[in-house]
Amino acid sequence: MNDADCAPSPTAVDPSVPPSTEATADPAGVPFAALDPRLLREQRTSLKWTRFAPDVLPLFVAEMDFAIAPEIQRAMIERVQASDLGYVDGAGSLAPAFTAFALDRWGWHVPDEHVHLATDVATAVVEALRVGRPAGGRLAISTPTYPGFFEMLEEVPFEVVEVPLTRDAGAGTGAPGRATSGSAVLAPPVRLDLAAIEHAFASDPGIDAFILCNPHNPHGLVHTQADLAELARLAAAYDVFVVSDEIHAPLTFPGARFTPFAPLAAEAGALSVSTLSASKGWNLAGAKCAVLVAADASANELLRRLPPETVTRVSILGLHANAAAFTAGREWLDRAIAQVQANVALLTDLVSRRLPGVRLVAPEAGYLVWLDLRGAGLGSDPYSRILHDARVALNDGAAFGAGGAGYARINVACAPQTIHAAVDRIASILPPFDGGASPETRSPNLDLEESR
Numbered sequence: 001m002n003d004a005d006c007a008p009s010p011t012a013v014d015p016s017v018p019p020s021t022e023a024t025a026d027p028a029g030v031p032f033a034a035l036d037p038r039l040l041r042e043q044r045t046s047l048k049w050t051r052f053a054p055d056v057l058p059l060f061v062a063e064m065d066f067a068i069a070p071e072i073q074r075a076m077i078e079r080v081q082a083s084d085l086g087y088v089d090g091a092g093s094l095a096p097a098f099t100a101f102a103l104d105r106w107g108w109h110v111p112d113e114h115v116h117l118a119t120d121v122a123t124a125v126v127e128a129l130r131v132g133r134p135a136g137g138r139l140a141i142s143t144p145t146y147p148g149f150f151e152m153l154e155e156v157p158f159e160v161v162e163v164p165l166t167r168d169a170g171a172g173t174g175a176p177g178r179a180t181s182g183s184a185v186l187a188p189p190v191r192l193d194l195a196a197i198e199h200a201f202a203s204d205p206g207i208d209a210f211i212l213c214n215p216h217n218p219h220g221l222v223h224t225q226a227d228l229a230e231l232a233r234l235a236a237a238y239d240v241f242v243v244s245d246e247i248h249a250p251l252t253f254p255g256a257r258f259t260p261f262a263p264l265a266a267e268a269g270a271l272s273v274s275t276l277s278a279s280k281g282w283n284l285a286g287a288k289c290a291v292l293v294a295a296d297a298s299a300n301e302l303l304r305r306l307p308p309e310t311v312t313r314v315s316i317l318g319l320h321a322n323a324a325a326f327t328a329g330r331e332w333l334d335r336a337i338a339q340v341q342a343n344v345a346l347l348t349d350l351v352s353r354r355l356p357g358v359r360l361v362a363p364e365a366g367y368l369v370w371l372d373l374r375g376a377g378l379g380s381d382p383y384s385r386i387l388h389d390a391r392v393a394l395n396d397g398a399a400f401g402a403g404g405a406g407y408a409r410i411n412v413a414c415a416p417q418t419i420h421a422a423v424d425r426i427a428s429i430l431p432p433f434d435g436g437a438s439p440e441t442r443s444p445n446l447d448l449e450e451s452r
């Protein structure tokens with residue numbers, strides 16, 4: 001890979017062309033009609049279905065409505081039928097399953113012995129920080145970002161330093177579907193602010209650790225290789241331990257290029273570990289299994305110091321589900337990505353026609369879409385207006401750190417009909433559109449051009 005390979009090649013989305021709505025079933029072949037939220041609410045017990053009242057359409061937490069891959073179902077059922085529900089003693093079959101996937105998809109060579117286990121990615125981040133920087137210190141993170149990071153950081157003794165992403169219309173690696181024009185679409189308008197990161201690293205007191213979200217939640221931004229290489233160089237120069245959360249990487253869209261951070265860290269001499277799981281890509285969050293991957297021998301020495309309980313706290317069902325995902329679940333994954341892309345195109349079309357004043361960031365990875373609601377005329381807390389008046393649960397942008405207020409995140413891993421229903425509900429509470437001219441109905445700070 002070289003920088004030229006990562007140059008953005010935006011493809012404009014033409015809002016006059018209706019998005020593909022050909023599929024009638026989810027990636028597992030389950031008809032979309034069976035993914036009606038009223039039915040799922042009767043069948044599922046996870047947070048997505050229990051957190052809000054029955055009349056609220058839940059498009060918040062990162063869980064898919066799609067049925068899981070039959071190959072993963074079979075692997076889990078086999079373990080149950082064998083009464084194989086004891087403790088896990090190591091990565092076992094998951095190590096070669098993961099390393100083969102990393103090599104095939106991303107050209108990332110990972111020795112099997114560099115693969116360690118954790119209950120989930122959140123635990124992996126916390127435990128990595130505990131062994132990597134036992135004394136804590138100052139930790140930098142680019143915001144707005146996944147609110148869970150702030151919750152994880154309550155478990156470790158760090159002062160959190162938010163380094164806002166910087167605006168850049170040319171950011172990203174160029175998945176088809178990115179657009180730089182059109183009424184509702186913003187290309188990923190941000191990138192890592194490497195100058196501000198260097199400033200933080202070089203300050204006194206400096207920075208001890210950095211959490212990289214790669215790809216970045218909530219924008220679905222796939223960082224360029226050049227930006228990541230520069231981050232690795234800075235981390236090595238200022239002795240900053242980097243934990244790279246790559247949970248959304250398997251969901252990178254065709255045309256974008258995901259760059260694992262570990263090889264760049266190893267080349268630069270930066271201490272780094274990466275954490276991944278099949279939990280987002282294959283919808284297995286409740287199965288409780290993730291991997292922590294050492295970037296090089298010294299990071300591996302560090303991970304060998306993880307408490308033994310880190311391994312035994314992993315679910316054996318989750319381990320086999322992850323192994324099945326990385327080996328036999330690749331076709332299901334590709335169908336899921338295609339459906340997510342179709343759903344993003346559908347949402348883009350609906351937003352531009354039905355939700356005047358709303359803008360969205362076209363993701364390059366993952367099924368979470370970042371909505372700019374500051375121009376929608378819903379006041380300073382659009383998330384609450386949409387929840388209480390439209391009965392649609394999104395994620396409140398204000399929880400994502402600096403720069404998130406006035407935004408919300410929507411989950412599109414659902415049947416297309418669910419996206420139509422959500423847009424109908426939100427459209428019903430929008431004030432009449434006046435082009436953003438009236439301060440009574442629109443945000444007084446409306447500045448959409450600035451946000452591009």
Ligand SMILES: Cc1ncc(COP(=O)(O)O)c(C=O)c1O
Pocket residue numbers: 062120121122123146148213217245247248277279285290
């Ligand atoms: C960036 C990121 N990291 C971590 C998590 C949580 O992962 P896990 O359930 O494996 O702890 C999520 C969940 O959405 C996420 O988006």
